[in-house]
Amino acid sequence: MASKFTRSNSTGWLMAGPAAVLMGLFIVLPFLFAIGLSFTNQRLISPNPTQFVGLSNYSQLLGVGLLTLEPERNEAGDVVRAEDGAVSYPALRGYTRNNPDYPQLDGMREWFSFSLGESRTYVLARDVVFAKAVVNTIIFVLVVAPVQGGLALVLALLINQKLRGINVFRAIYFMPVVVSIVVVSLLWRFIYDGQSGLLNNLLSALTFGAFPRIDWLGNPSTALGAIIAMSIWQAVGFHMVIWLSGLQTISPSLYEAAAIEGASKWQTFRYVTWPGLRNTAVLVLIVITMQAFALFAQIDVMTSGGPLDSTQTIVFQAVERGYGKQDISGGSTISVILFVFVLAISLLQRWLTREKK
Amino acid sequence: MKSLRLLATSIAITTAMSSAAFAQTTLTMWYHGAGNEVESSIVNQIISDFNASQSDWVVEMQSFPQAAYNDSVVAGALAGNLPDILDVDGPVMPNWAWSGYMQPLQIDEAKIANYLPGTKGVWNGELYSIGLWDAAISLVTRQSYLDELGLRTPTLAEPWTGEEFMDALAKAKASGNFDYALDLGTAWTGEWYPYAFSPFLQSFGGDIIDRSTYTSAEGVLNGDAAVAFGNWWQGLFEDGYAQATQDPADRDNGFNSGKYAFSWNGNWAALGTLDAYDDVLFLPAPDFGNGSKIGAASWQFGVSAASEHPEGASAFIEFALQDKYLAEFSNGIGLIPATASAAAMTENYKEGGPLAVFFDLSEAQALVRPVTPGYVVAAKVFEKALADIANGADVQDALDSAVDEIDADVAKNDNYGF
Numbered sequence: 001m002a003s004k005f006t007r008s009n010s011t012g013w014l015m016a017g018p019a020a021v022l023m024g025l026f027i028v029l030p031f032l033f034a035i036g037l038s039f040t041n042q043r044l045i046s047p048n049p050t051q052f053v054g055l056s057n058y059s060q061l062l063g064v065g066l067l068t069l070e071p072e073r074n075e076a077g078d079v080v081r082a083e084d085g086a087v088s089y090p091a092l093r094g095y096t097r098n099n100p101d102y103p104q105l106d107g108m109r110e111w112f113s114f115s116l117g118e119s120r121t122y123v124l125a126r127d128v129v130f131a132k133a134v135v136n137t138i139i140f141v142l143v144v145a146p147v148q149g150g151l152a153l154v155l156a157l158l159i160n161q162k163l164r165g166i167n168v169f170r171a172i173y174f175m176p177v178v179v180s181i182v183v184v185s186l187l188w189r190f191i192y193d194g195q196s197g198l199l200n201n202l203l204s205a206l207t208f209g210a211f212p213r214i215d216w217l218g219n220p221s222t223a224l225g226a227i228i229a230m231s232i233w234q235a236v237g238f239h240m241v242i243w244l245s246g247l248q249t250i251s252p253s254l255y256e257a258a259a260i261e262g263a264s265k266w267q268t269f270r271y272v273t274w275p276g277l278r279n280t281a282v283l284v285l286i287v288i289t290m291q292a293f294a295l296f297a298q299i300d301v302m303t304s305g306g307p308l309d310s311t312q313t314i315v316f317q318a319v320e321r322g323y324g325k326q327d328i329s330g331g332s333t334i335s336v337i338l339f340v341f342v343l344a345i346s347l348l349q350r351w352l353t354r355e356k357k
Numbered sequence: 358m359k360s361l362r363l364l365a366t367s368i369a370i371t372t373a374m375s376s377a378a379f380a381q382t383t384l385t386m387w388y389h390g391a392g393n394e395v396e397s398s399i400v401n402q403i404i405s406d407f408n409a410s411q412s413d414w415v416v417e418m419q420s421f422p423q424a425a426y427n428d429s430v431v432a433g434a435l436a437g438n439l440p441d442i443l444d445v446d447g448p449v450m451p452n453w454a455w456s457g458y459m460q461p462l463q464i465d466e467a468k469i470a471n472y473l474p475g476t477k478g479v480w481n482g483e484l485y486s487i488g489l490w491d492a493a494i495s496l497v498t499r500q501s502y503l504d505e506l507g508l509r510t511p512t513l514a515e516p517w518t519g520e521e522f523m524d525a526l527a528k529a530k531a532s533g534n535f536d537y538a539l540d541l542g543t544a545w546t547g548e549w550y551p552y553a554f555s556p557f558l559q560s561f562g563g564d565i566i567d568r569s570t571y572t573s574a575e576g577v578l579n580g581d582a583a584v585a586f587g588n589w590w591q592g593l594f595e596d597g598y599a600q601a602t603q604d605p606a607d608r609d610n611g612f613n614s615g616k617y618a619f620s621w622n623g624n625w626a627a628l629g630t631l632d633a634y635d636d637v638l639f640l641p642a643p644d645f646g647n648g649s650k651i652g653a654a655s656w657q658f659g660v661s662a663a664s665e666h667p668e669g670a671s672a673f674i675e676f677a678l679q680d681k682y683l684a685e686f687s688n689g690i691g692l693i694p695a696t697a698s699a700a701a702m703t704e705n706y707k708e709g710g711p712l713a714v715f716f717d718l719s720e721a722q723a724l725v726r727p728v729t730p731g732y733v734v735a736a737k738v739f740e741k742a743l744a745d746i747a748n749g750a751d752v753q754d755a756l757d758s759a760v761d762e763i764d765a766d767v768a769k770n771d772n773y774g775f
Contacts, residue, residue: 041769043769043770044431044435045431045434045435045452045453045456045458046456046770047455047456047457047774048770048771091753092754093753093754093757097757107761107765109754109757109758110754128758193604194602194604195604195607196604215602217602218601218602218748220748220749304546306741306744306745306748307601307602307744307745307748308745308748308749308750309745320737323428324737325733325734325737325738325766326733326734327734327766327769
């Protein structure tokens with residue numbers, strides 16, 4: 001069953017060889033190590049021997065629990081209400097810390113909670129920081145993938161014209177991609193500065209001082225948004241170039257035919273350009289998704305996961321634990337979880353964007 | 358053919374070189390001060406003096422930028438590639454010693470008898486590292502501010518109490534002369550948090566970890582004293598006395614340009630402040646009930662476990678422990694010399710010198726950070742807890758989860774040998 005792939009293909013293997021060996025050595029092998037280490041208690045540095053701990057790293061990261069609490073009542077059995085009518089509940093730490101009646105909740109913390117009627121249901125997580133990191137990363141991907149891809153397409157359509165000096169615009173849009181993300185992040189830290197940042201000054205000048213100064217990166221409700229905006233801006237040029245290459249593979253004769261048929265601009269885009277970009281779209285979407293899941297440098301430089309964990313991300317947590325807290329097994333476990341995650345999403349995307357026959 | 362000849366030549370040269378240095382053994386040394394010219398020139402001076410002073414050893418130094426230094430040492434250790442002599446940040450030393458990167462120093466105890474306590478890196482009853490200097494923190498302000506606000510000038514013997522301190526902040530805020538009453542330096546993330554702020558916690562009566570066992574933080578980091586500290590800490594930001602996120606530029610120049618009434622800052626920044634104002638005061642830390650406390654221990658020298666010539670490495674470190682070098686470091690980069698006799702030789706720390714107060718602060722109030730291999734992790738956990746509390750997290754919850762994380766880490770490491 002020798003296929004064309006393996007037969008008389010030595011030149012091909014030879015050419016792919018160096019890259020394949022390097023990738024195997026620096027990507028595949030470390031990843032296999034990570035899978036192995038995630039079942040141990042390996043430390044970065046330690047005189048203690050490494051021990052096999054089974055799935056405890058995973059249960060430590062992914063453990064969640066539910067707790068429903070009744071409001072506090074007075075002796076008559078009525079719900080105690082504060083002056084503003086707010087109901088108070090017993091402190092969670094009475095249940096999650098050293099309470100022999102609730103051993104399964106020991107060490108858990110509140111992730112979020114909601115009210116059903118009078119009682120309040122708490123969703124607890126064994127590792128709230130990781131839970132928040134997962135949610136933040138998903139939000140980041142869900143926003144960045146469509147917005148960055150769409151914006152890049154718009155830019156690509158704009159610069160896909162034969163105009164004098166169009167290369168200047170191409171260069172300008174592409175410039176942030178060439179600059180190191182660390183440098184870009186440092187610069188945007190100044191732009192987002194809460195006191196005298198460019199963005200605050202701009203907004204206050206535009207609104208004649210009516211717009212309040214916001215500490216963009218220091219406020220839990222704006223920090224992730226600020227990083228999303230900056231990340232979209234930084235990498236949009238890269239995807240613009242990919243779209244552009246896709247646009248230029250579409251035969252001009254199709255556009256001529258559309259023009260002769262009297263198609264409007266929208267119709268031309270909808271029935272000529274977009275179908276021609278199909279494969280490019282799949283590529284752009286998958287690349288952005290993967291890059292977005294790997295969000296790290298911006299966080300490391302700009303917020304270190306804060307304030308109040310509003311910008312924790314999966315990869316940042318992996319590095320923070322593995323290296324910062326010397327817990328290689330914990331970091332490896334996060335990497336493996338991320339891998340499974342990204343793999344599942346890529347497969348789903350492949351399936352959703354498959355050629356329907 | 359050509360390359361073969363080249364190889365032969367280079368082997369010949371190498372042999373010639375090693376026979377020239379026949380009697381001498383080379384000791385390698387890593388230092389964290391790359392990029393700081395003054396510091397490098399002083400270290401180089403010590404090395405060349407040492408090399409000239411005897412004929413057994415030749416020390417060769419390799420400098421690293423401070424931000425990458427610890428990572429380089431860890432990477433070097435994992436690769437089995439450590440130098441003979443290395444320098445180490447005081448609180449990190451137990452971690453490296455426990456991990457087997459360092460070995461005890463072989464130097465005469467008498468030589469360091471009169472060294473400031475914070476400069477001695479002792480772990481498990483043995484001296485692993487020794488510093489030529491220490492660092493200290495003070496509450497920086499100006500006499501004119503105190504007079505304007507009608508505040509008592511605190512002294513080492515009688516520092517401000519917690520109430521007096523809060524009263525001072527309230528008055529500074531009410532005066533309207535400042536952007537913020539207090540500059541805590543929240544812009545400096547990382548080790549600054551445990552170094553600068555855990556002494557407040559200790560003054561309240563809590564600590565990062567229970568120092569009687571070093572195996573748990575339960576009760577000390579989330580007990581009543583710690584919660585009182587946490588509420589106080591959160592209040593600083595909620596009441597608008599300090600900023601939870603600070604522009605690094607404000608940290609560097611804010612006090613010197615009049616934005617803050619008080620600045621919680623180290624002796625290394627003192628010279629700049631003295632240039633800016635002529636009535637600067639370096640006040641002791643406020644006493645929140647358990648005495649005024651400040652952090653101790655800075656960078657220190659030690660010998661790596663991989664060294665084949667620990668006696669040579671120790672000889673070099675012992676050689677460096679001369680008052681003249683201590684004084685040179687102090688004059689060059691403003692550090693607190695480790696001995697009183699060296700302090701007398703410096704411009705800033707001699708009796709009546711502008712920074713002499715730091716020497717006294719260091720002597721009277723300094724408390725080393727918890728001496729345990731687990732400190733590296735506990736410090737990060739503590740930093741996150743403080744940042745979260747400053748940003749409005751529930752104090753008890755934030756401290757509880759810090760305790761859980763520290764305890765889990767200790768357990769994961771078989772109690773770090775305690």
